[in-house]
Amino acid sequence: MIKTVTFRNYRFFTDADDCIVLRRVDKEPSIKVSLPFHEDTPNLDLTLAEALSLRNAIDELVDLKLLEIRTVVEQPSTPLPTSLISMSDQSALSSLLDKYRSDSDIDRTARKVVFQAMDILGLNAGGTQF
Structure with missing residues (x-):
């Protein structure tokens, strides 16, 4: 060669x-x-x-710095992060967002409270507050 x-x-x-x-x-x-x-x-x-x-x-x-090759460890995808709160309770809490979906002041306030509760519990909200 x-x-x-x-x-x-x-x-x-x-x-x-x-x-x-x-x-x-x-x-x-x-x-x-x-x-x-x-x-x-x-x-x-x-x-x-x-x-x-x-x-x-x-x-x-x-002195060439090569990019390091990172290995990606795939984790099983879960709709909500793992927590001490049961999946059924997480689902019930996130379903409240669907229950209060209109643009009225009451529904916006309810959604804000639900988002705050999910944030305190460390849950993924997955939506927008308003």
């Missing part, structure tokens, strides 16, 4: 492109690094551990 890394070379005041060639033959335990456009530079033979150390050193110099 052969990989190349191209880069801009500003040596000798030229803007010529340059490259580094990395080569590994099958399952050989080394990686050959060469600069093909630099005849006076010898090829380097790096062991796999040395190649990984080189990669780690470049990573540290660049």
Whole structure:
């Protein structure tokens, strides 16, 4: 397998492109690094551990912060949050919102009281007060 890394070379005041060639033959335990456009530079033979150390050193110099992968733990969906109040009582309390749904002052006041009670009990109201 052969990989190349191209880069801009500003040596000798030229803007010529340059490259580094990395080569590994099958399952050989080394990686050959060469600069093909630099005849006076010898090829380097790096062991796999040395190649990984080189990669780690470049990573540290660049100091690239990768986004961490977060695992999402799915929780079973429940219509109302778990609480010490029974489901039937939670349903009865939330059904009061349907009972007082008109736009009259009495119904708005009743809905406000129901929302306050649900808030005090730590229940999900799931609607709007007005």
